[in-house]
Amino acid sequence: MVNVLSVVFPLYIYPTSCSPSASSPTCAWYPFFQAVQANPPVMFNFVINPNTGPGDLYTYPNTDWINVISYARSFNNTRLIGYVDSDPVKIQPSAYKPQIQTYKNWYNYTAKDIHMDGIFVDDMAYSSSTDSYYTTFANNIKSVWSTAPVANAPAPYIMMNPGSPISCSFYSNVNSLVTFEDYYSNLHNAPFLQSPYTNCPRYKQTIIIHDFNGTAVDQQQVCDDMGESYRVGNLFITDAIENDKLNINPYDKVPGMLQQFAGSVKATDSWITAHPQWYPDI
Numbered sequence: 001m002v003n004v005l006s007v008v009f010p011l012y013i014y015p016t017s018c019s020p021s022a023s024s025p026t027c028a029w030y031p032f033f034q035a036v037q038a039n040p041p042v043m044f045n046f047v048i049n050p051n052t053g054p055g056d057l058y059t060y061p062n063t064d065w066i067n068v069i070s071y072a073r074s075f076n077n078t079r080l081i082g083y084v085d086s087d088p089v090k091i092q093p094s095a096y097k098p099q100i101q102t103y104k105n106w107y108n109y110t111a112k113d114i115h116m117d118g119i120f121v122d123d124m125a126y127s128s129s130t131d132s133y134y135t136t137f138a139n140n141i142k143s144v145w146s147t148a149p150v151a152n153a154p155a156p157y158i159m160m161n162p163g164s165p166i167s168c169s170f171y172s173n174v175n176s177l178v179t180f181e182d183y184y185s186n187l188h189n190a191p192f193l194q195s196p197y198t199n200c201p202r203y204k205q206t207i208i209i210h211d212f213n214g215t216a217v218d219q220q221q222v223c224d225d226m227g228e229s230y231r232v233g234n235l236f237i238t239d240a241i242e243n244d245k246l247n248i249n250p251y252d253k254v255p256g257m258l259q260q261f262a263g264s265v266k267a268t269d270s271w272i273t274a275h276p277q278w279y280p281d282i
C-alpha cells in the first residue's frame with residue numbers, strides 16, 4: 001500500500017453544546033465531524049485536549065468530552081491522541097506519566113468507547129542535550145500503553161511537536177513529528193525541505209499551516225504539494241491567525257475552508273492511490 005496524506009486536527013476547541021448529542025449541528029465539533037463523514041478514505045487524527053492534558057487525574061472526562069470522543073470513535077477513519085505538554089525543564093516523568101496513565105485508563109470506561117489511540121506531545125524542545133529526555137518520554141508512553149487496563153492494546157500512536165525539523169536520528173522513537181507549525185507565508189522556505197533534513201522520513205512528518213490566505217484552488221495545490229511532491233504524512237491548514245502578542249491562537253476556531261480542505265486531501269489521496277508507482281516513500 002502506498003502511503004497517502006492524512007489530516008491532523010489540533011482541536012483546542014471546547015466541545016460546547018455537544019451534550020446530549022455530538023452528532024447535533026449545534027455541537028462545536030460538528031464541522032470537523034462533517035469533514036470526517038464526507039471523506040471516508042482519509043484518516044483524521046484528532047488531538048484530544050480537555051485541559052492542557054486529560055484534566056483531573058485517574059478519572060474520566062465530563063459528558064461533553066465523552067460525547068465527542070465516543071462519536072469520533074464511531075467512524076473508522078479517525079485516530080484519537082491525547083494531549084500532554086512537555087518541556088524538559090518543567091515537566092518531569094512524575095508529572096506527565098500520571099496524565100498518560102489517565103488517558104490509558106479511559107479504555108475501561110464501559111458506558112461508551114472513549115479509548116485513546118496514542119499521545120500527542122506538545123512543546124518539544126529538542127536538542128542533543130534533551131534527546132534522552134524525549135527518548136525516555138516516548139518509552140514511557142509505550143510502557144504505560146503496554147500495561148493495565150488493557151495489556152494487549154495496539155501500540156500507541158505517538159506524535160511529538162517540535163514545530164520545526166529535528167535530527168533524523170530521533171524519528172525511530174515516534175510515529176510522527178510536527179516539522180512545520182508556522183505561517184503559510186513561510187511554507188516555501190520551510191527548513192523541513194532543506195539540508196540537513198531532506199533525508200528525514202517524510203511520511204513521519206506532520207505539517208501545520210496557519211494564516212492561510214489563499215483560495216480553495218491554492219489550498220488544493222498545497223495538499224498536492226505536501227502529499228505528492230513532499231510525501232509528508234499529516235497536514236492541517238487553517239486561515240485562522242496566530243498573534244502571540246494579542247494572545248490569539250489559530251486552533252480554537254473552525255478553519256474557514258475546512259470542508260474544502262478535507263475534500264482536497266481526499267482528492268490528493270485518490271490521485272496517489274491511482275498511481276502508486278509514481279509515489280514511493282521518501
Ligand SMILES: *[C@@H]1O[C@H](CO)[C@@H](O)[C@H](O)[C@H]1NC(C)=O
Nearest residue numbers: 040041042043075076077078
Ligand atoms: C472506512 O470504511 C469505508 C466504508 O467501508 C471505506 O470506504 C474507507 O476506506 C474506510 N476508511 C478507512 C480510513 O479505513
Ligand SMILES: *[C@@H]1O[C@H](CO)[C@@H](O)[C@H](O)[C@H]1NC(C)=O
Nearest residue numbers: 105106108109147148149150
Ligand atoms: C481503570 O484501569 C485502571 C488501571 O488498571 C485502574 O486502576 C482503575 O481502577 C480502573 N477503573 C475502573 C473504573 O475500572
Ligand SMILES: *[C@@H]1O[C@H](CO)[C@@H](O)[C@H](O)[C@H]1NC(C)=O
Nearest residue numbers: 184185186211212213214215
Ligand atoms: C497572503 O499573504 C502574503 C504574506 O503576507 C502576501 O504576500 C500575499 O499577497 C497574500 N495573498 C493574498 C491572496 O491575499
